[in-house]
Amino acid sequence: MWDDCEFYPENGIEVLLLMSFVKIGDNNELRMHDQLRDLSRDIVHQENFKEPGERSRAWLHKEASDILETHTGTRKVEALCVDFGLESHACCLTNEEFSDLSNLRFLQMGTMQTWMEILSIARKLKALNLTGCSYMVRTPDFSAYETLERLILEECESLVHIDPSIGYLKSIVFLNLKNCAKLSRLPVEFDSVESLTELLIEGTSIEEFPVGRGVMKKLETLSATCCGSLTQISTSISDLKSLSVLTFDLTKLPDSIGKLESLIELRLFGTRFTDLPDTIGNLKSLRVLDIDYSFIMKLPSTIGMLLKLEELHASHCYNLKGEIPSNVERVSCLRILRIDCTNICSLPTSIGLSHLQTLDLLGCRELQFLPELPSSLVIDETSMSVINYHCRRLLNTSIYAVLALVVLWDAAASLRLSLVNLADLTYTIVLNFFSLVNCTFVSLIACYSLGYILSVAF
Template identity: 35%
Template sequence: MEGKMEIKKRLRTKTVLLLLDDVDNESQLHALVQKREWFGKGSKIIITTRDQGILKVPTLVDEAYELHGMNYKDSFELFSKHAFRTNRPIRKYFSHSGRATKICGGLPLALVVIGSLLSGKSIEEWDAILKELEKSPQEDVEKKLIISIEALNESQKYIFLDVACFFIGCDKRIVIHMWESCDFCPHQSLSILQQRSLIKIRDDNQLWMHGWLRDIGRNFIRRESDMKPEKQKWVWTYEQALDVLEKMQNGGGFHGNESIEAICLEFDEQSRYPFIKEFLASLSNLRYLRVDEKSISQVDSKDFSGDSVSILTQADPFQYYHNSNFHQTIFGRLPELRWLSWNCFRKDYRLTSFSLRKLVILDLLRSNITKEWDGWSHIQRARNLKVLNLTGCQELRETPDLSFNVNLVQLILEGCRSLVQIHPSISHLKRLVILNLKDCYHLRMLPDEMGELDSLEQLLLDSTSIEEIPEWRKVKKLKILSLVECKSLKKFNFVGCATSSMELLSVDMLFTQLPKSIKNFNSLTELDLTHSAIHELPDSIGDMKNLKELKMLNTPLRKLPRAIGMLEKLERLDVGAFSKLGGEIPNNIGKLQFLRKLWIKIRRISRAPQLPGSLIDLGFLSTLTKLPFSAEGTQALLQDFAKPT
């Protein structure tokens, strides 16, 4: 209800264009666009869905338009781009390409996936696959796309279905540790899945999959298990989990269940998981367990019964919740567990005897654990642990002793707002690659022991109260250092922090100018000075020959130095300043042959030089009335300019 009121409050006086993509439930419409008066006069709302029934709401939907498939010419071209990486097929594949295009029926996703499946295969393989595809009715696209899934090897199939069920939107760099532990050859498998257009990996390393492919993958799982959830390897909804539990109970008890390998559970006032002890203990091949715990104190105790000894014991048991149903040996019987994700884990719980031998990822997001929590001594046994995620653990004031977890690769402490100290044992983490301390508002000091992290590649300190970045001589592999919104930062040793591998530096501080020593960051590919107090750039910035992106939005910059034109590899330049910036854009900027995006959001630029023809994205907010270009066709970019007001 609060969300609806907020939408109405913020948007009722604004004219908006709102796109709701891939809506699959009418409740989503009621939650976001229930009433027209929530939006200002002239607003337009576009809804895309695969279920026409959702649009049959006369008070909300004025018109419904059925999107037809692509025409044959465009379909043929799209198919060829994915099958041959060009707009037209190789001559000997021409007729086969026509067959494949007709099979896809003008559906872009089918053209992309089937084109990618056939790419690089022989004529004989094309014939066999096309014959199989032609067996399905023209309208049965799902059966055609399932052929792409069936063509995967076992490891590729596991990873595809893992993503379809659990990991859309997850960071590839985290999930990959579980797949490596399971010998799924994730680097090679992900490459194949991308080549066949079954998944995408975004620039921020998030895994993405088309909603249709997600549903096809899940339906594939259902069919493979004869539509019986208890036989599925993946159980991805809370409702499914409860259904499986009840069926196993009614079927005569909980015997060894070797099918389920990944499952998610939810505990709240609506959830009822009787006999949870026996259920979990039966999952001998479980490798991924996610538990979302909400309002646990409201769960009626009559729904939880079992032995008095538990894996999760409490110093001060809750009045209504007796978790004695989690027997001491449950997790001891989960020898294949690789990833335990327990949302809102309580400090009253004490991990005692579940198997940590193969655990590589531990998520305890938004838990109220502290440094004194008893469970840390048990986590020390997880000698193969690669990722420890403590995001949002707001009662954690100091990190625990991690000296035994020497294989840790990622330590995520984002949003630990009470954190004030990092334990000296961090020096033992010689394999640590990523340390995320974003939004640890009260953290003021970094320990000297961090200078021993010789594998560290990413250090994220955004929105902390860090006052100084020490000079760490052994941190030679640092690639990304982010200091956005570090308003207490007083000392930053540019020379000491420069490494031969540094790629991204985001600096948001009170310094008014960059030192000449910035040139020591000669491997830097991205420099972000957005929201900084920088009013002048040194000429030495021209020595940063590998720089590809330079961002200086919302800065009091006074002028653009000529040295910017010396950044030979520059692809993107964003400059947005307060009213102080004026003068001219350097003439030599036209020589930047790789420059693709140029945004100049200032008003007092009097003249622009010849601009490079490589530009594909150009934006100005200035008093300029004429822009010269060095290539034909670039004038079309003018239509995207922001007009002066």
């Protein structure tokens, strides 16, 4: 779209960011400062003070509706915003009102009964957002929109059929079908969509994903969570050589997943299978592995082969038991390890992870031993400087490792050792407490094995 408008965003947006006129939002949207918006509108207004139809943009409903109803629009109009709401005469608009707007690139409309007919003349359309068209059962004919790059059909709850003409969209790079709950299949003509880089089908009833038909060679992002009818995926998923972000919640993951050489993020939140294939160790580019809330029972021994892995999330995997594979020490890039609320009983004897910053063990009730931990660990500012282990089976011998780590965190304002199997507070441990110069709160709730506390500690 930028190229078609002969804009150069790489340099321009960077300058605007530095001047604080625009910023990039959480969802990668471009947000504009009010002053820049007003300045831009003033520039457009100066294009022609008297005739809105001679300007490049019309954002006020009254001006936009006048352009359409009086047929005063010209080739200069590139963007139009109109919202008739519940006004009955909105239904009277047809192609004729848009016939002179041959360079229209952006059209925003509210409640319109004739939008499909009107869109048929928008030959240069780059983006089409039909979010929330709850009564649309079938998509319009896309054959007229060969330059369309982004198609958003999110929350079209009645949609059951995508028109076969989607195969004509040779330039499309983004397709959003999120929460189209009645959509159960993609048309065969989808095979012809070769330019697609991002596909979101989460919350649909799609039963089969069209891999293995020699399509979507450029696909980089695929999200298919909450697809209850999509229980497994073809081994041909390995054909998606450009795939870098994959999000699934299937009942089975094929061994061929290990052939996705470009995969950077693998998110399997809430998956129903119990084992990860050993071939996952072949994902040499993988940086994020997320199996939160899954039924995984153990981590594969090949996890130590993921040399570029930076984040491992396994929170609330209640079936995850036993030990963390010792070769995890080889993953030297690991920054985040979250295994909270699991039944892991031990960590490797020595965690030689020089870049590890976050280690979450909250609620690991079966954890019996803490090894020597790296000094790279830091307190998360959002945790209010609270160190909370809550590990019921943590043995007395390992409490020294806990307190040695606490000394590194001299910013800690609170120390909680609730449910730790601590037998006593010896003189050595008291000396460690004294190192916590900022600590104002100590909790030993439910340390049932605690026999005595030296009075010097307080």
